Amino acid sequence: MRHEFPGRAWERRNPEPLNCYYIDMITRKEREKYDRQIRIDGLGTEGQEKLKQARVLIAGVGGRGSPLAVYLAIAGVGNLRIVDNDEVSLSNLNRQPLYGAEDIGRKKTEAAELRLQKLNPDIKVEAVFETITEETVSQLADGCDLILDAVDNFPARYVLNNAAIKKGVPFLYGGIYGLEGTMTTIIPRKTACLRCIFPDPPPSEIFPVLGSTAGILGCIQAMEAIKYIVGIGDLMTNRLLIFDGFSMKFREVRVESDPQCPDCSPSAGS
Amino acid sequence: MNSIVVRISGSLRKLTRGKTEIELTVAGNIADCVIKLEEQFPGMREKICDEEGEIRGAVNIYVNGDNVRSLQGLATTLKAEDEVDILPAFAAA
Numbered sequence A: 001m002r003h004e005f006p007g008r009a010w011e012r013r014n015p016e017p018l019n020c021y022y023i024d025m026i027t028r029k030e031r032e033k034y035d036r037q038i039r040i041d042g043l044g045t046e047g048q049e050k051l052k053q054a055r056v057l058i059a060g061v062g063g064r065g066s067p068l069a070v071y072l073a074i075a076g077v078g079n080l081r082i083v084d085n086d087e088v089s090l091s092n093l094n095r096q097p098l099y100g101a102e103d104i105g106r107k108k109t110e111a112a113e114l115r116l117q118k119l120n121p122d123i124k125v126e127a128v129f130e131t132i133t134e135e136t137v138s139q140l141a142d143g144c145d146l147i148l149d150a151v152d153n154f155p156a157r158y159v160l161n162n163a164a165i166k167k168g169v170p171f172l173y174g175g176i177y178g179l180e181g182t183m184t185t186i187i188p189r190k191t192a193c194l195r196c197i198f199p200d201p202p203p204s205e206i207f208p209v210l211g212s213t214a215g216i217l218g219c220i221q222a223m224e225a226i227k228y229i230v231g232i233g234d235l236m237t238n239r240l241l242i243f244d245g246f247s248m249k250f251r252e253v254r255v256e257s258d259p260q261c262p263d264c265s266p267s268a269g270s
Numbered sequence B: 001m002n003s004i005v006v007r008i009s010g011s012l013r014k015l016t017r018g019k020t021e022i023e024l025t026v027a028g029n030i031a032d033c034v035i036k037l038e039e040q041f042p043g044m045r046e047k048i049c050d051e052e053g054e055i056r057g058a059v060n061i062y063v064n065g066d067n068v069r070s071l072q073g074l075a076t077t078l079k080a081e082d083e084v085d086i087l088p089a090f091a092a093a
Ligand SMILES: [Zn+2]
Pocket: A192, A193, A194, A195, A196, A197, A257, A258, A261, A262, A263, A264, A265
């Protein structure tokens, strides 16, 4: 099933479709680089061009943000805006393969930008060292076709959730704990939002996390983002995926909008 | 009395000492299920319910894949072989 491509940011950047077609058409080198994925049913060169055009916000370049950014970069997603307010520390290195021992003390955004540009010099990486708050989020998400959650706390997720609702762009939620993870795809006004699913934040603590759990969930989010941009497959909408590495099982539960949701119901914010 | 399976996730597994699936025999509804869990794993009720006895906003309980919040909450009745999922929100990045 194909779904509608989110055109708003795209159209804003490319008011003249003909122009945009010639400017953004993929080069011969790119065609070769992405050959194996261009062969995927429904992707093709047209899908590759959509990836090149897309701009995504990667909120957080830590555990899930590392694989998320890497796999979107090497897939040729044209514009990655990475946001984080943290510096690389020793205890990050078990699960954040964007960084190495030599990066300790550096801003994650700076180290990540360098690494991502090395992996794929043909894309644009915008590194923004900033905290995600009600005040900053509108600008951080400006012009983005989708918002990817790779943050480590619920208050920031609710801020991103609200920004996605206001801007009408999808928000891909993910969260992990130990060997377990969850994710869902939120399409404002079409699916439940994060607040519908979890009305309150869990208590903050230092969580147990295995790097491969972050890798699995980050890769799933990256795949979902690519499907969304290209317009292929069935999205994880109105479903919450639950991965349990202890028993090595995937399962899903149904997700429903809360008609009284303070964030996404029609009366919200009024 | 109905025999059901309760799946425990995330931080709640600290209380079950890592056990992921708990078989329970319960009389009626989700509230009974929480009482039974509390008997076996002291501290569970406080993790699941708030001071008013309502399900916490950071915890979801599903019966056969449906969130009990959109059913009858703690009063949601259980029948034999129902699968109950208790899922606290995962926050780590
Ligand atoms: Zn909502």
